[in-house]
Amino acid sequence: xxxxxxxAKINLCLEVTGRRSDGYHEIKSIIQAIDLAxxxxxxxxxxxxxxxxxxxxRAERSLVSKAARMLQERTGTSFGARxxxxxxxxxxxxxxxxxxxxxxxxxxxxxxxxxxxxEAELMEIGAALGSDVPFFFCGGxxxxxxxxxxxxxxxxYPGSWVVILMPPLRVEGGKTAxxxxxxxxxxxxxxxxxxxxxxxxxxxxxxxPEMFHNTFERAAFELWPDFGRYRWRFIEAGATRVFLSGxxxxxxxxxxxxxxxxxxxxxxxxxxxxxxxxxxxGHLE
Ligand SMILES: C[C@@](CO)(OP(=O)(O)O)[C@H](O)COP(=O)(O)OP(=O)(O)OC[C@H]1O[C@@H](n2ccc(N)nc2=O)[C@H](O)[C@@H]1O
Ligand SMILES: Nc1ncnc2c1ncn2[C@@H]1O[C@H](COP(=O)(O)OP(=O)(O)O)[C@@H](O)[C@H]1O
Numbered sequence: 043x044x045x046x047x048x049x050a051k052i053n054l055c056l057e058v059t060g061r062r063s064d065g066y067h068e069i070k071s072i073i074q075a076i077d078l079a080x081x082x083x084x085x086x087x088x089x090x091x092x093x094x095x096x097x098x099x100r101a102e103r104s105l106v107s108k109a110a111r112m113l114q115e116r117t118g119t120s121f122g123a124r125x126x127x128x129x130x131x132x133x134x135x136x137x138x139x140x141x142x143x144x145x146x147x148x149x150x151x152x153x154x155x156x157x158x159x160x161e162a163e164l165m166e167i168g169a170a171l172g173s174d175v176p177f178f179f180c181g182g183x184x185x186x187x188x189x190x191x192x193x194x195x196x197x198x199y200p201g202s203w204v205v206i207l208m209p210p211l212r213v214e215g216g217k218t219a220x221x222x223x224x225x226x227x228x229x230x231x232x233x234x235x236x237x238x239x240x241x242x243x244x245x246x247x248x249x250x251p252e253m254f255h256n257t258f259e260r261a262a263f264e265l266w267p268d269f270g271r272y273r274w275r276f277i278e279a280g281a282t283r284v285f286l287s288g289x290x291x292x293x294x295x296x297x298x299x300x301x302x303x304x305x306x307x308x309x310x311x312x313x314x315x316x317x318x319x320x321x322x323x324g325h326l327e
Contacts, residue, residue: 044084046150048142049075049323050131051177052206052287052294054199054249055239057231058222058257066173066189067222070236072196072243073174075181076204078320080143081128082106084150089122096129103215105144105171112167113151113159121155132208132316134217136288138178144171145178174288182325185240196243198324202296203303205281206318207310209272211291221289224261231257254285262290272315279309 054072061067090110092101101107106125113119125147131139148164148171151157159167161179168175173190185194214220235255242249263269273293276284280302281295297303303319310317 044150044154046082046084046146048080048082048131048139048146048178049181050078050137050139050142050320051075051174052137052204052285053256054183054254054285055236056256056258056288057233057236058225058229059233060230062189067225068188069186069190070233071186071190072183072199072236072239073177073186074183074199075178075323075326076320077323078131078137078204078206078318080131080139080146082143082146082150083126083128084154085124086154087122087124090125091122092125092127094127094129096127096133099127099129099133105140105175106147108171109144109147109167110151112170113148113155113157116167117155117157117159119155119157123151123154125150132292134213134215135208135292136286136290137206137292138174138288141172141174142178144168145175148175149179178326180325181323183243183322185236194240195325196240197246199243199249199322200298202298202322203300204318204320204322205276205295205297205303205306205310206287206320207272207276207284207293208316208318209266209269209291209293210316211266211268211272213291218289221258221261221265224264225257229257229260231255251283254283256286256288258289259286262286266291275313275315276306276310279313280306 169191
């Protein structure tokens with residue numbers, strides 16, 4: 043039996059610099075892994091079965107299934123497997139949950155089926171699975187460019203506690219595509235803020251809070267009119283600065299002090315809001 047963790051991610055800074063001819067967008071982003079993670083258990087079996095403990099989760103919609111198909115097509119393998127997911131990362135939340143599960147699936151099937159694919163080959167297949175998937179072969183703190191699949195590992199962002207609020211907003215499939223499509227030219231920027239963020243990290247300097255930019259902010263408020271209400275609830279719970287992760291809708295705050303983070307998470311739960319308390323995580327070995 044093989045057990046792998048699939049960590050979530052938050053975007054500390056995210057700039058969209060333009061629309062590409064292939065329908066994707068050029069981005070620069072500082073992506074940070076956190077220890078909120080799904081768990082995948084792989085066991086040998088004659089046929090392929092993939093299941094999860096989360097209501098509403100559908101194997102046929104998950105990148106875990108797509109990862110199996112892509113590896114079978116690429117290597118001709120006809121092995122089966124029994125894969126069981128313990129889902130802790132809320133789906134379609136801006137935390138990269140299914141992307142991370144997809145990366146863990148590529149790693150898990152490669153080992154279970156003895157395919158002998160290198161990390162670089164798996165990352166290349168991961169890039170075809172989704173723009174966020176290659177990050178999960180790197181983990182820690184990284185600068186993502188291109189459509190998000192080109193990664194440069196960075197010096198770790200200082201260890202922090204992360205409070206995450208998953209607002210109870212209606213999120214349909216294709217949320218990420220919809221947010222990207224709703225961006226306007228005035229939302230685009232030149233990526234220099236993200237480059238400066240990466241430079242400060244590499245020289246070990248503090249990053250001022252105003253550098254935690256996310257291009258999707260305006261589009262998120264447009265798509266989810268109630269969005270501002272939940273950000274305000276987060277502030278009322280005690281957070282001084284609240285950031286959007288990826289294309290959302292999850293919001294997060296960062297804290298050096300555990301008791302402060304723990305109190306804010308508890309205040310959110312008392313308001314009946316779904317919150318998570320996590321820690322920034324280092325690079326994957
Ligand atoms: C927005 C980000 C920021 O980290 O994260 P999430 O909010 O999804 O977690 C990522 O760019 C999400 O990456 P991922 O969710 O893998 O996107 P993909 O599956 O590759 O693409 C889904 C759709 O989003 C749009 N897309 C995605 C990436 C990109 N650089 N430009 C795009 O325009 C395309 O319409 C694409 O068809
Ligand atoms: N009900 C579902 N069951 C399994 N996978 C899903 C479901 N709905 C969406 N997905 C998959 O989740 C991915 C997007 O969600 P995720 O990566 O968790 O969030 P985000 O991209 O917002 O960080 C897509 O690959 C989509 O196919």
